[in-house]
Amino acid sequence: MEKSKTSRIIDAMMAKDYFSQWLGIERLEEKEGFCKLRMTIRKEMCNGFEIAHGGICYSFADSALA
Numbered sequence: 001m002e003k004s005k006t007s008r009i010i011d012a013m014m015a016k017d018y019f020s021q022w023l024g025i026e027r028l029e030e031k032e033g034f035c036k037l038r039m040t041i042r043k044e045m046c047n048g049f050e051i052a053h054g055g056i057c058y059s060f061a062d063s064a065l066a
Contacts, residue, residue, distance in 0.1 A: 025063055037064050
């Protein structure tokens with residue numbers, strides 16, 4: 001089955017998006033104008049209060065909206 005245009009565009013972007021790869025973002029569902037992603041928060045992604053650093057949250061959102 002041939003991939004959709006949306007999936008091909010995302011594949012091309014993610015192939016060189018090393019930061020999103022480092023974040024460990026998983027693509028669960030995608031179609032034009034929509035995506036569903038998942039990311040596991042690791043220890044090095046947390047702030048001094050042991051919660052996800054704001055920069056990590058914004059980075060996840062940035063990757064989702066790209």
